[in-house]
Amino acid sequence: MSQQSFCEKERKNLEKLNKFQLGNQFKKIGVIIAIGSFILMIARKYFEDSEWIRPVLHGLLLIGLLIISVSKEKIEDEYVDSLRSQSYRLAFIMAIVYSLVQPLINYAVAVLFNQDDNLKGFSYFQVLFFMLIVQLLFFWQLKRMNK
Amino acid sequence: MKNTIKVQRAILDITQEELAKAIGVSRQTINSIEKNRYVPSTVLALKLSKMFNQPVNVFFELTEED
Numbered sequence: 198m199s200q201q202s203f204c205e206k207e208r209k210n211l212e213k214l215n216k217f218q219l220g221n222q223f224k225k226i227g228v229i230i231a232i233g234s235f236i237l238m239i240a241r242k243y244f245e246d247s248e249w250i251r252p253v254l255h256g257l258l259l260i261g262l263l264i265i266s267v268s269k270e271k272i273e274d275e276y277v278d279s280l281r282s283q284s285y286r287l288a289f290i291m292a293i294v295y296s297l298v299q300p301l302i303n304y305a306v307a308v309l310f311n312q313d314d315n316l317k318g319f320s321y322f323q324v325l326f327f328m329l330i331v332q333l334l335f336f337w338q339l340k341r342m343n344k
Numbered sequence: 345m346k347n348t349i350k351v352q353r354a355i356l357d358i359t360q361e362e363l364a365k366a367i368g369v370s371r372q373t374i375n376s377i378e379k380n381r382y383v384p385s386t387v388l389a390l391k392l393s394k395m396f397n398q399p400v401n402v403f404f405e406l407t408e409e410d
Contacts, residue, residue: 275385276373343376 217267224268231261255322262329280339288332296324345410348403349378352396367391 234257241250270277299319353363360374369388376382384392393400 270370272370274369274373275388276369276376276382279382340372343372343381 219268221269221271223264227261227264231258234258259325266332284332284336287335288328291331292324292328295327345383346405346407352403366395
């Protein structure tokens with residue numbers, strides 16, 4: 198295979214990956230998974246259960262939100278695509294700012310209230326959840342503002 | 345960039361919804377273009393041109409900021 202056709206193939210693969218989206222009907226499935234796992238997460242506070250269920254529910258919630266995030270709108274045109282890109286950019290930047298600032302706030306609170314709380318990290322779930330929620334909210338807000 | 349899509353639409357006597365359907369986009373897209381909040385791609389501009397039976401630069405015009 199020549200170098201040029203190899204590059205072309207790579208480019209096409211990347212394009213395909215970039216255009217990947219689920220159908221509109223998946224949005225409902227995503228919402229059901231996300232809300233279902235969220236309710237279970239609240240419900241498990243009142244029941245005694247085994248420890249393994251927590252990461253499973255976290256995972257399910259993230260999967261549900263991701264499905265909503267990558268599902269098409271009813272009419273997915275170039276304008277929706279541009280709003281989507283804006284929301285992803287905002288979410289990406291905000292998630293990084295959040296993960297940089299959040300430990301400092303934790304530390305400041307710990308110092309202010311004289312708590313013996315060292316600079317501890319936070320879970321990947323927190324950051325990913327924040328990122329997905331910010332993306333979905335911005336996307337929803339952008340769509341709403343441009344009705 | 346400013347545009348006179350609203351005028352062109354009035355000439356054809358069609359609603360945003362009808363225009364949107366005819367060129368395969370959502371009504372919000374047409375609305376945003378009319379309100380100068382979104383600059384459409386060349387493909388979409390050419391579809392509008394076909395619809396209105398006019399060259400693109402008749403209903404799209406560059407402004408000072410461009």
